[in-house]
Structures are given as C-alpha cells and as structure tokens.
Amino acid sequence: MQDPLSYPISQDLLEKQKQHQEDQEPPKSLTKKNKSQRLGLLPLIFLIYFHVSGGPYGQEPVVGAAGPFFAILGFIAFPIFWSAPEALITAELSTAFPNNGGFVIWAHTAFGPFWGYLMGSWKFLSGVINLASFPGLCIGYVESVAPGLVSSTLTRFSVVFFSTSILSLMNFTGLHVVAYASIPLAIISLFPFLVLSCVAIPQIDPSKWMVVNQVGRNKEWKRFFNSLLWNLNCWDSVSTLVGEIKNPKKTIPKALVSSMGFTSLAYLIPLLTSIGAISMDLDDWIDGYYAVIAEDIAGPWLKRWIKLGSVISGCGLFQAQLSTCSYQLQGMADLGILPQIFGKRSSYFDTPWVGIVFSTFVGLSVSALRLEDMRVSVNFLYSMGMLLEFGAFLWLRVKFPETHRPFKVPIGLHGLIGMCSIPCVVLLYLIFVAGIGVYLLFFVLSLLGIVLYFVLGILKANMWLEFNNVDNKKITDEDLG
Template structure:
C-alpha cells in the first residue's frame, strides 16, 4: 500500500537486511520438533501477508462513497505511514526477536505477563474469527447474480456451510499448500486491474482525482474502511515458527507485502476515480466490476467478479492459518490445553483449525457492517497492548537478541507508537453503542475464561504443558 519512496532509505535498508551482527542468535534458532515440517519461504509468505491484510481492492469502494476521490486516494497513501508501516516494523522486530507460533501473544506475555498475554490472544483470535466469518458470505454474494438461489434461505445456508468446510479442509492439508494457493489467487486477483488501467488510459481525467466535498463526509464509514483495509500486519507473526529462516525472511516479506498492498489499493482507485464520472452513491462493494464493464466490457467484469470471489477464499485460508497456529502457539506456552498443540500428519494444528472453523460458522449470521465494526473494536484493544509490549521490551530488555531492529531508540519507539494509537482512539470513538456493548462483553468473557482455565489445570481436568524448546521470557505458567 505504499510506493518505495514512502520509506526512508535507511528504513528500507533495515527491512531488507538484518540490522547488525549482534542480533543473530535467537532469530536463527528453531524448535527441533518443528524441523520435520516444511517451512514457508519468502514468496508464499509475501502473499500470505497480502491476504492477511488486503486480498486486493475489493472493499475499498466505500471510501469514495464516504469522502470522495481526493480523500480516498490520500487516505490509502498517507494512512500507511500512520498505521501500516509502524505495525509492519514492530511485527518485523518482535517477530524475529521471538520467532515462534503465537506471535503477539508471546510478545505481550513477555512484557506484561501471561494473564495479559492470554487476553491478547483471546481478543485477537476472536477478531480474526469474526473477520473470517465475512469471506464465505462475500464469496456467495459475488455468485448470487449468476445463481439467484444463493441469495438467501436454505440454499445459501448450505452453501456457506459447504464452502467453509471445503476451505477448512484445505487449511488442514498444510501451510505450504495454502501459501502457494495464495500466490495463484493473488496474481489472478490483481491482473484484471492492470488490464483495466491499460484500457482506461485514454479516458483518464486528472481533475476528477481532486474532487472533494468537505461538508458531505461520513467520517465513521471513511475511517472504518481505511482501518479495516490496512490492518492485520501482525497476524503473520503467529506463523513465525513455520517460516524458513525467520530472521531474514520475515522482515523482507513484510517490506514487499507493504508495497504490494499499497499498490493493490491505490492503483485501482486511481483508475476508477479518474476514468469514470463521479457518482458517490454508486461506490459500494462490487462497484469495481461495474467500472470494469464500462471500460473493458463484459469479459473484464466477469474477470473482476471471479477475482473478487476467489480473493475471499485466499483471505479465508490466510486468516484460518493465522488463527489456528496462534492457538497452537498458546498451547505450547501452557496458556491453552495441550490438545491445541497436537498436529496432524500435514503439520497443521487440527484442533485449532476445528475450533476456529466452528467460530466462523457461529458468527456467519452477522451483517457486514456489524462484523467490520466489532472486529475493528476488538482489534484496537489488542493493538494497544502490542504497542505497550513493544516499548516495554525495549526498556526492560535492551540487549536481547533482535535479528531485525527498528533504527530508533527508546524515545523513538514511543514516538512511533503515538500516531497509530491516536488513530485507534478515533476509530473507537466512532463505534456505535451496540458494537461497544458486544465488544465489551467479549472482553469480559476473556477476563473470566483465563482463571477458569487455570482452575481446570489445577484440578487436572485438562493437561497443560510448556514446550521446553521455547525461549524463556517468564511468559508461561509452568
């Protein structure tokens, strides 16, 4: 979501190469128990991040409806500086400092203790499951014009169930398969917009990009659309234990993914707003397919619709992998029962996948706007704890091995977290009362579940254990 000039030359160099020789020890280590599973290389990892965050420009249309072309374009150029780049940099530093499954759960546990680590895991897992409940529904929304029976009723319910089970099975078959499927889907999803840009060149009018109505802006819709499309950079950290040479691969993959995501949003918006006369009310989900028809004909419309539908499959697979490996990482730290750490013969956490898929099915009845708002609300709480953990680990453990380190001191680390924190507060302020109540109930459930798990451990209702191969940051219970 950003061009190369959005990063300073120094930061670019830091993301492409690990910082200094003293930061190599921890990033190169891996659990002997995990070595038998095939690791994810850089190209599949880039596209897994792409699908964790974006999946293409499908869903950004509301930004034009909410604020017009100028603010939509500026939003997807400038917000990456405020949010995406800081989150990606923090993920690169902490993900290489602690290259194990569980990601941000381990970071918060290391800085604030296991109780808050569990709360982080609960909120981020629930946010991810809520997010994943969108994709089977959106996939069917793109098909219902061709198959009207999928618009509602029993056929739609059965289709959601079948699609969720099919994609869950693909996740079960292995992370390597998911990574390469993400590459194919990513290329297929972005190519139609390249063609759309080529055929639109004669029709572009730059004056259309400058249109703005300051008195007619839906700030809540605008900010939620930007935030929803630009977050989840940290989700890949829950797979860090599955990455090939994470100390080098993870920072590079995050860097390339940021560029890919920025381009995947900004270029279609630039073409769509510059080539077509503006009617803000038409800019809703799926409008890019209409633009494709106006610019290239029915064949381009069909391609964009197919790309949008398949993009939802890619996002489901990436999110399911992240959520299930997070639960596996928490079990390895003794936060969840040991059964969550068990792996299938394909190396995937089968109980975590089953648990996450069940959550997706239970939440698939929510509306799109409710899902986005509730997901953003929970995600914001989790991100605040990540920022606190990032700064606290810088203060408490300055000499700890960091294969990649953001080239700022402690004061710089604090300053870097201020703009995204302010954005979080703004997003939270625009949440509806209904979303606030639902989200706070979800938070309270997490506060209660953790002591219940400790009670079940004390009474030996479930078996808990700590993986001896993991780095000890006093983040486990055992």
Template sequence: MSSEIQLHGPSKPGLGSDLSRPTKSPPKTPTDSRPSPRRNPILPTPISAPRGAANKLTLIPLIFLIYFEVAGGPYGAEPAVAAAGPLLALVGFAVFPFAWGVPESLVTAELSAALPGNRGYLSAVINSAAFPALCVDYLARVAPAVGSGRARAGAVAGMNLALSFLNYTGLSVVGWVAVALGAASLAPFVLMAGLAVPRLRPRRWLAVAENKDWRLFFNTLFWNLNFWDSASTMAGEVERPETTFPRALGVSVVMTSLSYLLPLMAGMGVLDAPPSAWDDGFFADAAGRIAGRWLKYWIEAGAVLSTIGLYEAQLSSGAFQLMGMADLGLLPRFFARRAPFFDTPWVGILLSSLIILGISFMSFNDIVASANFLYSLGMLLEFAAFLRLRRSRPDLKRPFAVPMPFPALVLMCLVPAAFLVFVMVIASWKVLVISSGFTVLGVGVYYLMAFCKARGCLKFSDGRVEEEKVLGEERRTRGGDEV
C-alpha cells in the same frame, strides 16, 4: 477477530518472567566454552515444533499471505470514495499504508524475528467469519438459488468445510495457493488500469464530497489496511524469519498501497460518476464501462478468489495462535497437536472452523465493526509489549531490530495508537456491546483454563519440558568431558 489477545511472555515464573532486570551470564570456564542450546529465556520451548523444513514458508508465499491478511485486492475500498470523495480517498490509500502499516510492520518484524514461535497477539477467527458469507453473496449473483434460505446456509457451511480442509493440507500449500489467488484476483485490475490510461482525466481526482461521512471513511480505511501483524502467529513456520519477515512486510506494504491506488485512479479518472455512486461492487461496474462486460465478470470472479485467499490466510493465523497458546500453557496440550501427515495444527483448525461457522451467520457489518474494535484493543497491547521489551530487555537477541532510539520508537507508535483510540471512540453502541461480549468471553476462558490447570482436570504445558531435557543432556556431556 477475537478477544484472544496476549502479550509475548512466560506463563510461569522462572522463565524470564522478571522482565525488569536483564539477566547476567555466568563467567565462562573451559568446560563452558561450547555454545549453549538454551532457548530464548523470555519464551518457553514450544512443544509443537514442526518436524522438518519441508513445509516452511519462503519469501514469495509469505508476501502473498501477508497481502491477503491485509487486503486481498481493492474490493471494499469503494465506500471511502462515497464517504469523502476521490481526492481524500486517494490521499488516504496513499498515506495510510505507510503511516499505519509501516510502524505496525516494523514492530511485527522485530518481535517475530526475536521470538519466532507460533505465538500471536490476536486471533483473526471472528474476522474470518465474514468471508464465507461474502463469498456466497458474490456467488448468488451467478446462482441466485444460494442467495437465501437453506441453500445459503448450506453454501456457507460447504465453503467453510472445503476451505478448512485446504488449510489442513499445510501452510506451504496455503501460501502457494495465496500466490495463485493473488495473481488471478489482481490481474483484472492491472488490465483495468492499463486500459484506462488513454482516457484518464486527472482533474477528476481532485473532487471532494460535499457531505463527508468521517466514520465511514476511517472505518473503510482501517478495515482495508489492518492486520499487518497477523502473519506473526506463523513466525515459527517461516524459513529464516529474521531476514524473510522484514523483506516480506516491506514488499507487502508497497504492494497493498498500489493495489488500491491504481484501480481507484483508473475508475475515478475515466468515469464522471458522483461519489455517491461508489458503493460496494462499483469496481466491477467501472471495469465494465472501461473495457466491457468480460472484465466486469472477471472482477466479480476475482472477488470470490480474493475472499477465499482472505479466509485461508486468516484461518491459518487463528489456528497457529491456538497452538502457540498451548505452547505457553494458556490452553491444554492437545491444542498443540499436529496432523500426522500434513504436520498442521489440526485441533486449532477444527476449533477455528467451528467458531467461524457459527459467527458466519451474523450480519456482515456487525462482524466488521466488532473486528475493528477488538483489533484496536489488541494492537494497543502489542505496541505496549514492544516498547516494554525494548526498555526492560535490551539484552534480548534481536536478529532484526528497528533502527531507532527508544524516544523515536515511542513517537513511531504514538501515531497509529492515536488512530486506534479514534476508531474505538467512534464505535456505535451495538459494536461496544458485541465487542464487550467477546472480551468477557475471552476473560472467562482464561480463568476457566486457570481453574482446570489448578485442579489438574486437563494437561497443560509448562513450557520447560523440552528445555530441561536439553540442559540435562548438556550437563551429562560436560560431566563426561570433565572425567
């Protein structure tokens, strides 16, 4: 995840930049009776609008894309058991998706429905860098030759290239691939839970670790259950976002919670293993002891498929965010270019893939911890933007609005905000250094773009070109009617 954090808002004055005062509509006249084509005054008209509805995301693919943005399967949940024991792990994965995921999902749903452009709050590019390396690590168990040296580097590069091309073929393709990957990676855990039922011993769920590692416990929960807002960067590609987004987010919250709870309950309820045995990859061992080696191998294969789905979903978010930033005039216009055949943001995909490739060779733990820290910064800004728009722009059209008064919205955001601050406070000094470096880099790019815009070195969108064309046509039409 990068430091490319931005609030929804105009890039220039005159486009609704004065958010403290609601705009007033002029009195209607007989010649002003037809609906105006003016877009939402808070955001500029995108220069990169898709050419048709063929590649629009529908409900089912969006559900699985959100699922892969957040979880992608229960892989990686095992350290929560080692850190605090079975009882607290179950409580964490039962409560956290709702205490944390529901507020973030509601905020995302309202903003995505009200401002359905390809504009995001943060980039998942840095976070995506962990997945090619993780995928190669799993493959090394089957083919040890790719476990180190040039073979490993080549495998990581090849994985990036192949998965980036899949993203290039279109978001609807990626969405349905996510559906297939989700079914294939979750199926062995459903079987594992079903086969475990006759042998369950519920009392084993009540055990608590003697020496608790709270930093590991909360970082594990946070890593496995964040990124609910990442799909908002693709809101402009969703069919009827005002209804599709809230429904997809609601289903995804329940689906995510169950995908962690069922395998954990099965493994901890059948096996009499100490919490310390639950390290990364223990789900595969648990499945082997419950059902046999065939299920163990299936779960290991599912881990690779899950990694692919996670990579695809988050690369899409990063690429569409770059395109949205070009719409806002924060990046040069060429970032908004779409591929001629697939209608995808090929410049954003290419740049994101190169960044991911470079970061993939960092330590997996360093990538994860830094992504958590930067994500916390981005989410604090997102909650602030949500509350500010609710207070300063009550007139903004919101096809979906969180049904709460403003004081209740503040309380709803305070709970996850407190957790975000906690995650940042417990970060190690190494994470602080890495995160600070990415933040400084992001600020430097911002001022570099401002310099290029002022000097005319590159072409930027002011976000008003398309809108002025529409309004000019409307004025000409009105003039003809009056004559």
C-alpha cells in the same frame, strides 16, 4: 498458592528462542515437518498479502464514505503512518521471539500471562469474525452482478457453509500448501484489475482525483476509517506462525517490506484509474462496485472476470486468516495458556488440526452478521489488541533493553513513542465512535474470556485438563540473549 497461569513465559520457549537465534534454523523439537516445507521468502510475501489485503475487493466503501480525494490520500498515507509502524514492530518482535503465537508471546512477556491471554482472545475473535466476512464479501460481488441469485437466507448460509468447509480442508494439508497456493490466487485475482486499469487509462480525467465533496453528501468518517483499517490491517498476523518460516531473521523483514509495496500498488492503481475514468456518484461506491465499473469501461466480460476474481481472492483471504487463527491457538497451547489439545498437530500433515476445526466452527457461528457489522466488530477488537501490542512493544524495549534483536527498529525510545502515537490516535478514534452495540458486544466477549481464563486456571490447578508444564523462572535480558 501461585496462580497456575502466572508464569512469565516458559523456560522451554526461551531455550527454543536461544537455539533459533544461534542456528538461524528452527530447532527440531518445534516441528516434525521436513525443513524443505518451511516457508521461504516468495510464498511468505503472498501469504502476508492475503493476511492484509487480497486486492481491491472491499475498497469501494472508502470512496463512498469520503470522496475521491480523501480515499486516494487515505491509501497513500495509511501505509506510511499505520502499516509501516505495525510492520516494523512485527519484524522486530517476530525475530526476537521466533515461535508460533506471535503477539500473544509479546504481551505475555511484557505484562504477564493474563494480558497475553487477553491479547490472544481479542485477536482470535477479530480473526474468526474476519474469517466469516470473506464469504460474505464474495456473496456481495455475486449479488452486484446477479441480483437475487443468493437472496434467500438458506441459500446464503448454504453457500457460506460449503465454501467454508471445503476451504478449511486445504489448511489441513499444510501451511506451505496454503502459502504456495497464495501466489497464483493473488495473480489470478489481480489480473482483471490490471486489465481494467489499462483499458481505463485513455479515459482518465485527473481532475476527478481532486474532488473533495459531492453536493448533498456529508463525510462518513467513521465508515471511512473503519474501511481503511479493514483493508490495511493485520500486518502482525504473520507473527503467529514464525515457527514455520525459514530463517525468519532475514525472511520476515524482507517479506513485510515487499508485501507492503505490492499491497499498496494493488490498491492505488485500480483506485486512481477507476476514479479518473468514470462519472462520480458516491452512492454507487459500495462493496461490489468495481464489477459495475468494469462493465461500464470494458463490457460484461470484464464484469464477470472481476466477479470471479473476487471469489478467488476470498479463497486466499480465508486460507491466510484461518492459518493465522489456528497457529495462534497452537502457540497459546505451547505457552500453557490453553489446554494441550489446541497444540495437537496432524500426524500426517503436521498441521494444528484442532485449531483449524475450532476456528472454522467459530467463524461459521458468526457468519450471519452483516458485512458492515463484521467490519466494525473486527476493527474494535483488533484496535484493543493493537493498543496492547504497541504498549508491549514499547515496554519490552524498556524492560529488556539489551535483548538480542536480530532485526531492530533503528530509533530510540522517544522516536518509537512518536512512531506509535499516530496509529494509536486512529485506534482511539475508532474505539470512541464504535457505538453502544459494539461496546456491549466487546464487554460481553471480554467478560466471557476473562471468566474462561480463571476457569482454565482451576482446571489446570486440579489437573482436569492437560496443559504444557512451564518454568516459573523470571525473565532477564540474559535469558533472552
């Protein structure tokens, strides 16, 4: 008897892909929403921005871990050697597989259903833990300017619970609402940094950018790379909701390039001006320190403005991450990996409401973790998923070399291996230095996920839960166009 989850990919999904490539518009069967509500270029740029960054909030530990010179170098080099390869892979595979689910579909098609499911579980867990970190980041900024305001555990959890619940409701109203709301949220949250940078320019001493070390301090490379990755990862998150985008063949590559440039400037400008304008003590560079810098340079009014900006940025980050998680679950249900209920959409808003509720609940469950613990855990799960994603990308080039790819990275296989090798080295380093606690957490979560995979297989085989019916047809290049 064949494993009930052992199909390579559903024939229905392949037919949708071929129709999408021919028409450059999503087939009507994929969604009930009006085409005018599908995402265009501008809102997608800002949605990706919040998938990845949300602004300089949370950037400070990079400076504290390795000093000004390496922090500046990191925010110049990382977009080139990490963000660009991830974005290129996302552009190629998202346009080749224009369906909700993204990286789950890629691993599923390359290596089979088990690896697609494992990719989905790792990325979903990293996403919901990340989801829980954004309210914590906002609380960190509030505490930096108003110590004791949210000091009690009950107060902290109450703030996280109510803010999470209210923000989750916005996701119900539609992805187009979330995406268009990202535009003013990004502008408002970044504006105080523009003011800070302008005020700081006359005080800049460029020699401070070259400070490599501080007496009495050692480099914290583990924290440095974890913080860098946390600030510049998730370029592939947009792939989970490709089915909601207008003409992804053209829109996704343009949006990724534009968002990458915007994100890099949003990090580098305040970093350069702040480092150059203040006295340097690396012990001060922790989450929330930009608010203190603003007060030193301009006064309490800018400190309060940046504090408000951090809350606004946290709202945008939360909304973007929740949309990624919920549409990923919907895509996995479409593939038949998860029960059909995870693909349920609201009859009024046409949003994956079960995925939204489930993601929110899991995010709240881990919200008690410290922000630093969340970053390490997120990065480890994300790193494992990205290693699988790089492998899937390369193997799909070997397995289906003639497949129609509306956007294709214009280099051969050996060049692609070289392009992926540097990010993989960074990922392997972060995995190697993660620590026994993170290893144990990963082992437990992965084991639970694997057990659940086989439990779902039993439930499907006995028809105790409803799954999408799939075709067991093997994929060929002809199937993929």
